[in-house]
Amino acid sequence: MSAPTIPNLLSLRGSSRGSGRSSGRGRGGSSASSLSASGPGHDATIQATDTDAAVSRLSAVEMGYLQDPFASLFVQPAPPGPSNRRLPIINRGTYTRTTAIDAIVNHFLASTPNQRRQIVSLGAGTDTRALRLFSSNTYTNIAYHEIDFPAITQRKLHSVRASQHLRTVLTVTTPPLTPPPSSWTAASATSATNTLHCHGIDLRLLPAAGILPSLDPSLPTLLISECCLCYLAPAAASAVVAYFTSRLPRLGLVLYEPVKPNDPFGRMMVSNLAARRIEMPTLDVFLLPADQERRLQQAGFDIVRHMTIDKVWEKWVATEEKERVDGLEGLDEVEEWLLLAGHYIVAWGWRGDGFELPGT
């Protein structure tokens, strides 16, 4: 929920109330008003959504929702003041979505002990999940693949090379080329069996490309799309999923996306995105949670589950943890939270022997 979909919706609403909170726009180097809704300008707008996600992650970390020592390393230092601070319901959304995907990732890793396994994050941006996993030292033998536009993977490499802290977690194994390569690899400094493979490629070109370097089709693999495939045209998004389902027999997929664009709240969400020249074409096709389940079934996943974010909060966050989170900022707008969280879904499915993902 930290991406520009709802966060900006509510950031816009927050600033109209004079909260002084910023959506983080402009920090990604694009001005939405000057960009067209398709073509290269639109790609730049979509790439800038990673900055929104990074700023929201940092806000949730700074307010104590999440622990992530890497969140600040991918966000430009803000001027003094609360400019990077998100509204409480946005922080709770970022927390809940991160908790849900972390739980699915952990379940996948725990169900595949003593063997090599893969995670592939589509549109990973400057996400820190691989860094958190590697530094926790809980799991070994992970090949973690991240895919994003070359401009984003290059920027991530720059941050990794520039940060003393990150150099204690990752050893970049790509030769130090100038200009920096868009595809690069790194090994975990604590366990060399954990490797990070950053692939700088437009996902829409993936179906026509060969097998990604270092991707091993024989390994159990978890594919993550955390607010990524929703930016692609439905046929292109399906082709990306088919690229993996046609090659990897033991595969799971977890998606995080908005749903219900046609009710009043959903219409407002879509119109706020449109004001920023952002389109989410898959939202027109996978309208309801049941459509997302059908999508995964049609893609070939045998077991399919989904939960809206409000249900994740209700069912997956333990009582004491709910109390801790409630105590951080308080949440006056409970109805607004339920409305917001009900418009975001985590859907997951899997197929193949020897591993599993959680039930609901």
Ligand SMILES: C[S@@+](CC[C@H](N)C(=O)[O-])C[C@H]1O[C@@H](n2cnc3c(N)ncnc32)[C@H](O)[C@@H]1O
């Ligand atoms: C909202 S951000 C999410 C980043 C990250 N998954 C997270 O949740 O923190 C969406 C990401 O998807 C990437 N993306 C969108 N369309 C893409 C495409 N066609 N090819 C590669 N990356 C894409 C963007 O560049 C951006 O980094």
